[in-house]
Structures are given as structure tokens and as C-alpha cells.
């Protein structure tokens with residue numbers, strides 16, 4: 001399973017619960033998965049999809065979310081497709097044909113589509129291995145995102161007997177959880193609940209005095225970091241966005257009063273890193289799967305702790321350090337009360353007022369913010385010091401906290417970002433589909449000089465090595481050559497070698513057998529009908545995986561090897577061309593490449 005994780009997704013380890021959930025699902029059993037935003041829910045159905053013979057159906061509420069996920073899967077070389085109202089008839093026909101011939105591993109569909117009897121009947125003719133229902137809380141009226149379309153999913157479970165159904169949500173409240181199980185008619189489901197702690201988020205509350213200059217400071221700390229600023233009213237968002245633009249920021253307002261096309265475009269520009277700052281009402285939220293939002297700022301008080309947790313949850317989905325900042329004033333409480341007074345149903349009025357009170361308590365209390373949040377959702381939190389809130393980290397409290405000094409090469413990181421944006425534009429996908437920030441940060445930390453070391457980085461799977469590796473490595477090499485920097489060894493992941501062993505197919509084994517017979521490279525190439533360069537590639541790979549394999553008979557003659565070794569030392573890297581430049585024509589690339597294996601070991 002880990003081998004598949006690295007090969008397709010480029011990750012080394014499972015997050016908590018992922019492996020258990022996957023094993024459970026592969027045993028064809030139902031489950032409900034409760035994990036916070038960014039917890040890694042998608043992988044819980046994507047990996048079983050790859051490991052099962054049939055096709056996995058993924059139900060997802062929003063076309064925009066669906067598109068991003070499908071793009072991300074495809075960039076990893078996984079056969080995923082989507083069927084929804086935005087896909088043209090002809091394209092749907094083609095997708096159906098592919099599904100029928102078993103060429104699609106994951107099919108994303110909207111609940112509306114599943115409501116169509118003929119579509120369901122068609123699905124039933126296929127080998128379906130798993131049904132995943134993302135954002136499952138949408139089926140519950142108790143949730144914050146009830147979608148009537150989700151009700152059509154009630155009959156899905158009995159319609160597909162023998163297929164496991166996996167429901168996933170980030171909703172923390174108990175009532176919604178119970179409702180999901182009931183509505184979806186899950187059969188003896190196992191419930192997986194992960195901690196709702198978001199360790200990479202720092203929570204800060206600050207009095208709302210002189211807020212604008214503080215906000216500007218926060219935003220200036222990292223000039224490229226994506227930020228969402230939540231405001232109470234539509235006009236509030238417009239005014240603040242305008243004020244920020246006058247300070248030179250690329251900021252746009254987003255609220256329910258804008259027409260849907262404007263909203264769609266604004267969202268798209270944000271996801272594509274064209275607009276850095278969104279100033280929004282709570283209308284901005286679902287549909288935002290952007291993994292690298294570094295700042296969520298509440299410029300006005302949220303109306304409940306649920307809202308606050310949900311909104312701050314949009315920061316740092318990729319697990320990198322991110323900040324949640326709340327500006328707090330009593331005046332905002334009054335604004336909320338003004339609307340609460342308008343509520344006609346007294347029970348409802350009281351409920352809303354209580355929610356507001358709890359939010360006030362969060363802001364006023366002098367104990368750990370994280371503890372408050374987790375306790376609010378019924379989770380025990382016992383650590384004395386969360387190391388990530390203004391109470392536990394008093395030094396960051398009074399004014400501006402946004403981030404620990406970056407330990408990676410900022411300049412290279414910016415160049416890598418630009419390359420990422422360019423590739424993303426070419427392919428019409430969001431930049432994070434190419435590589436996430438964490439992958440770029442690792443590139444700007446370890447400076448991989450070749451594809452082998454590039455392949456070790458976080459988020460680099462097999463397909464991305466082929467598709468993007470050469471361009472990124474080239475850029476890194478140019479930078480390191482200019483600045484006279486050296487590659488650093490990334491802590492080696494031992495399991496990776498195991499993964500490689502799996503990937504090594506019969507072709508390597510064949511070459512290995514001939515090596516054991518001590519044949520020359522030319523002879524091996526001849527016998528295998530391959531060129532010597534390919535055989536050399538096999539040798540490098542075999543040598544990396546199995547350093548014990550004796551290649552001594554291929555060792556270049558000692559004076560030549562000494563010269564080559566010296567040349568490698570001089571260049572400071574492992575690339576062939578600078579070495580060839582030093583040594584000249586007398587040494588062939590094949591010889592240098594062969595020698596390199598002995599220089600290393």
C-alpha cells in the first residue's frame with residue numbers, strides 16, 4: 001500500500017487513520033469518516049480505487065471541486081473522469097465508453113446525475129468496487145450545507161448491494177454524524193473519527209483597534225501568501241477590498257450579492273494564484289479546496305464557533321504552517337445582536353444568541369484557544385501548551401504573529417512558483433495540481449540535481465517525475481550553478497527502496513541476470529535488443545536499490561576513474577556535462593555515467 005502511495009501520490013507515510021480506513025474499505029465494508037479539513041480524506045477512497053479491480057464512484061456536490069480533484073488525479077497519472085452538467089454530451093458518451101471497457105478507475109458524479117434512473121441503471125451494469133460520498137454532511141438538514149440533491153443518495157446503498165459505501169465529512173457535530181448514517185442507510189458502518197486538531201494552524205485574537213495597519217502588516221509579511229479575509233457584510237467586503245487595492249494589494253471582494261459568473265471568476269482567479277487576497281462574507285467557502293491558503297483573517301466577529309472553526313479550517317490544508325487571525329470588538333457583538341433581534345421564532349433566537357455568546361467567550365478567555373475549540377467539539381485536549389495560539393505563545397500575542405522564518409531558499413522558491421504557474425496555465429489546471437508548496441519548498445531546500453534525487457521529494461510520484469521532473473531539475477541546476485550551491489541529501493526514506501523494488505519490473509531483473517553473468521554493457525545491450533544508454537539506466541537503478549550487487553567487473557580502469565572522480569569533485573555535483581567539459585572528448589558519456597556509480601559508492 002505504501003508503495004502505491006509513493007508511486008501515485010508521491011507521499012511517504014499515511015496520515016493517522018488512512019491505512020485503517022483503506023484496509024476496511026478494501027474488505028468491502030461501509031464506513032463513515034470524520035476528519036478535519038486537510039486531514040486527507042480523499043486518499044481514503046482514491047487509494048482503494050487504484051487497488052480494486054472495478055471502478056470507484058465518487059459523489060461530490062460541486063462541479064468546481066470535482067474538476068480540481070479530477071485534474072489533480074490526472075496529473076498523477078490516474079484514470080479519473082467526471083460526469084456532470086458542465087460536461088458536453090459527446091464527451092460524456094466517450095467517458096461512458098471508457099468506463100464500460102474498464103479504463104476508468106474513478107468516476108466523479110454529482111448527486112443530480114445519480115438521481116437519473118437511466119444513469120443509475122447504467123452504473124449498475126459496470127463493475128463498481130466502491131462508492132465514496134464526499135461532503136456527506138450535505139445530506140443532513142442539521143448541517144451547515146444542506147443540499148436537497150443529496151437526498152437522492154438515500155436509496156443508493158440498497159441499490160448497490162455488495163459494494164462498499166464510504167461517507168466522508170469534516171463536520172464535527174454529533175447530531176450530523178448520526179443523521180448521515182441514518183440517511184445513507186449505511187450497513188453496520190465503522191466510524192472513523194480523527195482528531196479535529198489542526199496542528200499547523202496558529203490561532204490569534206487581537207483587539208480591533210487600529211486594525212487596518214495591522215492587517216496590512218500581516219499581509220506584507222509574506223508577499224505571495226494567499227489570504228482569505230472574512231467580513232460581516234457585503235459592503236464591508238467591498239470597502240475593505242478597495243482599501244487594500246489602494247495599498248497595492250491584489251484583492252477582490254466576494255459575496256452572495258455578486259452574480260454567479262463574477263463569483264465563479266473571482267474564485268477561479270484565487271485558485272490560480274492570480275488574485276492573492278479574497279475579502280468575503282461567509283458565502284465564500286465550500287468549493288474552495290485551495291491547499292495553500294496561508295492566512296485566514298476574521299476582520300469582523302464570526303457568528304458562532306462552528307463558523308469560526310469551519311472558516312479558519314480553510315487555512316493550510318496542505319499541512320504547512322498557517323495563521324488564523326481574529327480582530328475582536330464589542331461593537332461587532334452589537335451588529336450581530338441587531339440581526340438576532342429580527343428573528344421571529346423565540347427558540348431559534350435564543351439558540352443563535354447562545355452561539356454568539358460562545359464565540360464571545362472564545363475571544364475573551366485567557367486560556368488556550370485550541371483547547372477551547374477542541375473541547376467545543378467534544379474532544380479532550382490535555383496538553384498544557386499547544387504552541388500555536390496567542391495564549392500559549394505570548395510573544396506573538398500583542399500584535400503581529402503570519403510566520404517562522406523560512407528555512408528554504410526564497411529566491412529559488414519564487415522561480416519554481418513561476419515555472420509552476422506557467423505549466424499550470426498551459427494545462428489549464430490550478431498551480432497546486434502541478435506541485436504543492438511543500439514540494440517546491442523541498443526543492444528549494446535540497447536542490448536535487450537529477451531525477452533520482454528529485455524523485456525522493458514530497459509529492460513527487462512516478463508520473464510527475466516524467467512530466468515535470470526535467471524542467472524543475474533544470475531550473476534548480478541553473479540556480480545552484482549560479483549561486484555555487486550544492487545538493488543536500490534529503491533524509492532517506494527507507495520504505496522508498498521497498499517501493500522501488502516493487503516497481504522494478506521484469507526488465508530490470510533481466511538486465512540483472514546478465515550482469516551476474518558478468519557480460520559487458522555492449523553485450524547486454526545486444527542480447528536485450530536495447531541501446532547501451534538504456535542498459536546504463538537499468539544499472540543505475542539496480543545499483544541504487546541493491547548496492548550489494550557486485551558491479552566491480554564494470555569498474556573503469558583506475559587512472560581513468562581517478563581522473564573522472566577528480567572532475568566530479570571539481571564540479572561539486574553529479575551531472576555529466578560539466579564533467580565532460582573538463583575532461584573533453586576522450587571520455588564518452590557512457591563511460592562517465594558508468595564511472596559515476598563508482599564515484600558515489
Ligand code: ADP
Pocket residue numbers: 011012013014015018035036037038039040041042043291317318319436
Ligand atoms: P480533506 O478532503 O480531508 O480536506 P484532502 O484529501 O484534500 O483533505 O488532503 C489534504 C492535503 O493533504 C492534500 O494536499 C493531500 O494531497 C495531502 N495528503 C493526503 N494524504 C497525505 C499523506 N498521507 N501524506 C502527505 N500528504 C497527504
Ligand code: ZN
Pocket residue numbers: 367368369370371385386387388389390391392393
Ligand atoms: Zn494554545
